[in-house]
Amino acid sequence: MPAIEPELQALKDNLLDMLSLVRNQMIKCKEAIRDNDTSLAEEVIEDERRVNIQELAIDRDCENILALFTPVATDLRLVLATLKITNDLERIGDNAKSLAKFLVNNNDEIERQWLKAYHLEDMLDIVVEMLKDMGEALRTEDTKLAKKTTKKDEQLNEFNKKAFKTAAELIKQYPDHSKNLLTLFLVARNLERAGDLTKNIAEELVFHIEAKVVKHKKDQK
Template sequence: MAQIETELQMLKAEAINMWTLVNSQLSKARQAFLTFDKDLAREVVLKEKRVNGSELKIDRDCENIFALFCPVAIDLRFLLAVLKINSNLERIGDIAEGIAKYVMEADVPFSEDMLRITRILPMYEEAVNMLVDTQDAFEKEDTILARSVFKKDEFLDNVNRSTHKVLENHLKDHPGDYSQALWMLSIIRKLERVGDQAKNIAEEIIFYLEAKVLKHKGKFA
């Protein structure tokens, strides 16, 4: 096996480890949110340093491969994709940390009624699923699975668009929930950004495997 192939395989393994770490962060933040577990939320915040460290390591390794091997064709596309995916994953890690900080700072658990009417729980579940699907698509080199992420993102967008009006109506009858409504709106917006990052990752997977640039184009091209 050529040395560049070995280096690229090692880089792919690093990227998958980063994915697994970020997925764990997002899932643990979800569990902390559901159970109002401040200790688990604190664990997510503390582990953010590992996410940042992994991002820097992958960036350095990509730069070294560029410098040593001057890759072309699919190898070049793979490196470019990993660089962008790495950045997207780090941003999702930041979002997970932000959600965990909300749990740490909140005084009481969110009301069951607000959880239901905002659809935040199925939204969070779909956001985690999107991240899992992109990792599977990357590992298996499956562009069909990557494209399925775009449809899932539409659900997150719909929930985000409807939240303002839903909470406005809720607060007419429950003005005391104003503070919680602000927290809820902030978390929903963060989850919508997770969807955007996962969608960007899916686009990079398709670029790497098919040499198609989907940015600013129809997502099912």
């Protein structure tokens, strides 16, 4: 067995662990909304520190592999893709933390109907499913599964478009709560952004497995 193989397997395992942690942050956000449980939101905030530590550790592992083994072909693509994926996962974790902090700090002022109007639970469901697919695609090197994220990201885009109209309507009804309603609008935008970041991860997986660059394909047509 080449000396680099255990290192690459450990790298992939650590990346899967980070992906799972970020996915669990999104699951906890949904459960916090569903059950009105701020303790779960507080867990999401605490988990962000673990996400940051994992990102730094994986980045160091990538640097060591590049320095010690000089990988080529698919091995090199895995390392390069991992460096980008960890950054995307950290940003998705930041989005989860922002939502969790809002839930903790404004629990007494948030109306349940507002959360439903913005379809936040629906958006969280989609992000969770996308991240689950990314984990499976990475584990099995299934690029078809990775590419399916595009359709799910389009669903998030639709919810995000509706969020602007929702914000305008709710602010008219509840002008004294404009700040919270606008913040919820930003939360919806962040969840849409989390979908974009997950789609970026899918593109990096395709790059690693198939040696194909799929970014900006639409822009080239």
